[in-house]
Amino acid sequence: MTNQATLEIDQPQVRKTPAGNNRRRSTPAVERVNWSATTILILCAVTVLLPLYVTVSMAFKTQGQAVDGNAFSLPAPFSMDGFVQAWTLTNFPVGAAMSLLVTAGTVLATIILAAFASYAIVRNWERRLFRYSFFYLLGAMFIPFPVVALPQIQLTGRLGLDNPLGVILLATMFQLSFSVLLFTAFLRSIPMELEESARIDGATTWQTFWKLIFPLLAPMSATVGIFAFLYAWNDFMMPSLIISDPALQTLPVRQNLFQTQFSNNYHVSFASYLMAMAPAIVAYLFTQRWVMAGVTQGAVKG
Amino acid sequence: MSVKMTRRKRFAAMGLGLALLAGLLSGCTGESGKETIRFTFSKREAIGFMTKLVADYNASQDHTEVVLDTSGVDVVSASFVRGNPPDIALANYNMETSRFVQRGVLSDLSGAEAASRIRDDLKPLMDQYGSYPGRTSALPYSVMASSVIYNKEIFAANNIAVPKTWSELIGACEKLKAAGVTPFYATWKDDWTIAQGWFDYSVGGQVDSLGFFKELEAEGVDVGPESSVSFQKDFDQPVQKMLTLARSYVNKDAASRAYGDGNLAFSQGKAAMYLQGPWAFSEIAKTAPGLSLGTFPLPMTEDPQDLRVRVNVDLAAWIPEASKHKDAARDFLEYLYRPEVIDAYNESQLGFTPTKDSSNKPDPRIEGMVEYYNNARVYQGPSVLVPRTIPIMNYTQAIVFGAPPASTLRTLDADWARLAFRQ
Numbered sequence: 056m057t058n059q060a061t062l063e064i065d066q067p068q069v070r071k072t073p074a075g076n077n078r079r080r081s082t083p084a085v086e087r088v089n090w091s092a093t094t095i096l097i098l099c100a101v102t103v104l105l106p107l108y109v110t111v112s113m114a115f116k117t118q119g120q121a122v123d124g125n126a127f128s129l130p131a132p133f134s135m136d137g138f139v140q141a142w143t144l145t146n147f148p149v150g151a152a153m154s155l156l157v158t159a160g161t162v163l164a165t166i167i168l169a170a171f172a173s174y175a176i177v178r179n180w181e182r183r184l185f186r187y188s189f190f191y192l193l194g195a196m197f198i199p200f201p202v203v204a205l206p207q208i209q210l211t212g213r214l215g216l217d218n219p220l221g222v223i224l225l226a227t228m229f230q231l232s233f234s235v236l237l238f239t240a241f242l243r244s245i246p247m248e249l250e251e252s253a254r255i256d257g258a259t260t261w262q263t264f265w266k267l268i269f270p271l272l273a274p275m276s277a278t279v280g281i282f283a284f285l286y287a288w289n290d291f292m293m294p295s296l297i298i299s300d301p302a303l304q305t306l307p308v309r310q311n312l313f314q315t316q317f318s319n320n321y322h323v324s325f326a327s328y329l330m331a332m333a334p335a336i337v338a339y340l341f342t343q344r345w346v347m348a349g350v351t352q353g354a355v356k357g
Numbered sequence: 358m359s360v361k362m363t364r365r366k367r368f369a370a371m372g373l374g375l376a377l378l379a380g381l382l383s384g385c386t387g388e389s390g391k392e393t394i395r396f397t398f399s400k401r402e403a404i405g406f407m408t409k410l411v412a413d414y415n416a417s418q419d420h421t422e423v424v425l426d427t428s429g430v431d432v433v434s435a436s437f438v439r440g441n442p443p444d445i446a447l448a449n450y451n452m453e454t455s456r457f458v459q460r461g462v463l464s465d466l467s468g469a470e471a472a473s474r475i476r477d478d479l480k481p482l483m484d485q486y487g488s489y490p491g492r493t494s495a496l497p498y499s500v501m502a503s504s505v506i507y508n509k510e511i512f513a514a515n516n517i518a519v520p521k522t523w524s525e526l527i528g529a530c531e532k533l534k535a536a537g538v539t540p541f542y543a544t545w546k547d548d549w550t551i552a553q554g555w556f557d558y559s560v561g562g563q564v565d566s567l568g569f570f571k572e573l574e575a576e577g578v579d580v581g582p583e584s585s586v587s588f589q590k591d592f593d594q595p596v597q598k599m600l601t602l603a604r605s606y607v608n609k610d611a612a613s614r615a616y617g618d619g620n621l622a623f624s625q626g627k628a629a630m631y632l633q634g635p636w637a638f639s640e641i642a643k644t645a646p647g648l649s650l651g652t653f654p655l656p657m658t659e660d661p662q663d664l665r666v667r668v669n670v671d672l673a674a675w676i677p678e679a680s681k682h683k684d685a686a687r688d689f690l691e692y693l694y695r696p697e698v699i700d701a702y703n704e705s706q707l708g709f710t711p712t713k714d715s716s717n718k719p720d721p722r723i724e725g726m727v728e729y730y731n732n733a734r735v736y737q738g739p740s741v742l743v744p745r746t747i748p749i750m751n752y753t754q755a756i757v758f759g760a761p762p763a764s765t766l767r768t769l770d771a772d773w774a775r776l777a778f779r780q
Contacts (some may be wrong), residue, residue: 076608122643124621144404144427212439301395307757311429315401316549317636319617343672 114138117348137211137326145309145327153219154288154306155334161287162280169279170272172231173238174264188221189239195232200225200293206298208296214264217299225297241275242268251276279344288335306331391422394444394682394689399429400672406705407447414692421685437462442677447498447693450670452745455486458494463675464683467493471674471694474712478733479566483646483670485737496690497707498699499672502506502726502735503634504558509649511538511629519653519725521661523598526730529608541602542628542668543611544619544756548750556631556753557600557738561667562590562657566736577777580770587772589766592739596762598657603757624648634667635707638722652725666726668735671708747772 113121114137115130120272141147172192179185200207211221245268253263269276295308310331313324339346411423426432426443436442439458448454457463466472468776472493479497504714512519515536520526529542544550552777554654560566572586580587606612608628615638623631624645631637631653641648654664674693676686692698700717703710707731710717719727727737744750752769756762 095421098444118643122617122640124618129602208435208438209440212441217439217441241614295431299432299436299439299441301424301428304428304432306677308432312399312401312427314406317617317634318640319620320401 065299066116067112079253079263095126109324110329110332113321114329116322118322121325122319129191134322137322138330140320140323141327141330144323145306145311146307147330148311149302150304150306151331151334154331157219157222157226157305158287158295160219160278161226164223165234165283166276166280167226168227169231169234169238169243170269170276171264173235173242174268176235177239177242189293192232195229196236200229204292204296211297212299217297219294219298219304221297223314224306225293226283226290228285230279230286233282237275237279239270245271277348281346284335284338322353378525392420392685393422393424394680394685395426395448396423396689397426397428397433397443397447398685399427400706402636403702403706404461406416406702408576410644410693410698414689416467417692421688423689427686437677437679441677442679443685444680444682445674445676445689447672447674447699449742450483450486450495450497450673451741452486454495454675455675457675457677458489459487461492462678463489463491463492463494464678464680465494466676466690467676469496470685470691471712472496474694474714476711476713479670479711482668482735482737483673485567485570485742487524494666495673495675496694497669497670497711498674499703499706500667500668500711500730501671501708502634502666502723502730504652504654504666504726506623506631506633506637506722507651507653508623508626508629509651512627513710515629517629520656520729521664522656522659524659524696526656527601530602534606540610541608541630541632541707542614542619542623543603543607543614543632545611545615545649545754546613546618550616550619550633550755551757552750553634553738553741555603555748555757557667557740558632558655559602559657560592560595560739561665561736562655562663563595563598565738566739566742568737570742579621580774580777582770583600588769589763592769593762595657596756596766600756600762620644621705635723638707650722652723654726654729664729665734665736666729667737669737669741670711673765743769743773744776746776 061065103201109126109232112128113126115131115133115135117130117134117136120128120130154217172188176185176189207225211225214221216224249267249271250263253267258266291307291311294305295311298304298308310324310327313327396411398404406676408425415422430448433443433446433448439547442462445579475496475587479500483495483497502773507519511533515532515538517532518530520529533540543555569586569591573580576584576586576667578677582589608622611728614622619631619633620637620640621644623637624643626648637652639667641650654666656664675692676683676690680686694712696712696714696716699712702708703717704720707723709719747769749769756765
């Protein structure tokens with residue numbers, strides 16, 4: 056389907072080029088435009104940009120316009136009503152602060168704990184205890200949260216952890232296995248000689264880790280951090296079940312209010328989603344370079 | 358040196374984070390001398406109304422502080438597991454809530470003053486979801502009646518009176534069709550709209566659902582072709598009639614239309630009738646505030662005496678046994694059931710008040726259902742009386758999309774028997 060469409064679009068473009076080609080020939084280093092690939096990439100970009108456009112335009116519509124069936128129309132009249140309602144209904148400042156707290160806590164704890172564990176495991180691989188603890192940690196990958204939800208709810212309730220702190224602990228635990236997997240793979244590629252030289256200079260294990268290994272782990276820490284961030288920021292189920300005080304609830308759970316069977320309030324929901332997405336988008340704009348490098352890190356190094 | 362600095366900074370940041378968290382957690386236990394009760398309410402459309410009501414109550418007295426919790430059903434289930442459920446809740450009464458009732462985690466409200474004012478004919482409806490021996494576990498707060506929504510202007514323009522019998526209904530449909538008007542707007546993409554409207558109205562208009570489900574319960578594992586009642590025997594004829602309507606009198610694109618599309622199309626006058634509950638009125642009003650609409654029960658037989666409307670207990674009040682503030686919650690419950698409060702709520706949501714002394718003045722849009730509600734000519738939809746484990750909504754959608762009704766209803770029987778066997 057897509058291929059055919061691409062070809063059809065392709066041909067008129069090719070015919071048009073001779074005029075352009077002459078001009079281009081004068082500048083030697085111009086690459087030939089690969090139109091079929093460009094078209095496919097444009098289509099891919101559209102699948103991302105179109106929903107984003109609908110989100111933004113919907114957020115600024117009035118209630119009447121939001122349900123009129125034209126998702127792609129521009130907001131007219133331009134209205135901030137959706138934002139005002141979403142802000143008060145979700146108590147946005149508090150919700151965002153909770154989400155931020157849970158996310159920051161999870162990211163920090165995951166990076167530090169996973170790095171600790173991986174370092175210990177990789178450097179003591181020949182000992183059975185460490186080897187088995189690696190498999191034990193990996194085992195958690197096969198246990199999804201819903202399976203253990205019920206006992207976790209009771210456990211956190213009894214320990215007084217039915218609050219964001221409990222979510223941080225649990226989220227960290229569930230992120231740990233994957234993060235340890237990434238870290239250990241990366242650690243194996245760091246030559247032992249580096250560490251030995253530090254030892255010769257008199258560094259303790261603790262110092263070696265903080266001054267040598269942890270800085271070397273930085274690219275992988277970024278990867279682990281990004282995955283933990285995405286998980287913790289977007290997670291719905293765990294906070295909704297673990298946090299008992301509604302005043303301490305995170306944003307995704309607060310936004311659940313907008314998903315009802317019987318009524319549509321697209322402008323309010325989309326305004327709220329936009330506000331919740333904003334931090335992630337802003338963070339991405341500034342850290343694009345590392346995010347892209349980070350996400351592919353595990354794939355290349357595995 | 359620089360490494361040490363960053364390290365110190367890192368620890369400082371961590372310490373700050375922990376301190377922040379500690380401050381936050383201790384902050385939420387602060388009391389102001391008043392007894393705080395948590396009130397769960399998550400009906401999205403009415404949160405504005407409830408927020409104001411709670412504020413009024415908090416201002417009216419100085420011993421209880423009610424906190425409105427809108428976080429929803431999942432959170433409530435989790436809180437029961439944890440042992441700190443809300444102190445009082447107004448929630449949709451359905452199979453999910455009935456689990457709390459059957460397991461006895463809800464306290465007995467029979468002593469409450471409000472309980473004595475509930476209409477007696479609603480009790481069988483509440484009990485249909487199960488009960489706990491010796492207790493009144495939940496009190497109905499708002500009853501929603503639903504039936505056919507019709508566009509009064511289109512009916513008047515085509516000179517059609519509200520049909521009271523099946524043949525009058527078919528006559529009206531033919532007349533509308535001849536005039537180029539789509540009789541029914543159907544939104545079959547959303548399976549619940551089929552179950553709630555098409556299926557429930559058709560079956561409820563003919564089958565006595567109270568008696569049917571009682572007998573079905575008694576048959577249990579024996580439900581099948583040989584049992585005294587079964588889906589395949591008792592539901593066959595109503596479903597055939599439903600298909601008669603569904604095949605000839607709906608919009609052509611029904612299969613790809615969802616609930617939201619239906620509200621928009623109906624508000625634009627694209628069809629004369631719409632099988633939805635009163636919740637659709639506020640949605641239709643978003644695009645057509647002045648549209649003149651009415652309601653009438655879907656006639657399925659030739660006898661106008663058989664006309665009945667579908668009801669469901671949209672909100673029921675309950676107080677969990679595990680609540681530590683039951684007395685304060687009781688006081689708030691009595692406040693909620695004050696005639697002026699409960700009537701004001703139901704008027705705002707187009708619901709019916711379940712108390713005997715109600716002076717509710719119904720909205721013109723639901724006037725057509727008042728006489729049926731007052732005379733207890735009501736039924737609860739079969740689709741909500743079947744446990745959620747059985748995907749009845751999908752079955753009804755399959756029937757509408759062309760699956761043979763006989764075999765689908767046989768599947769339903771088998772599912773019922775299997776579930777009875779398992780329990």
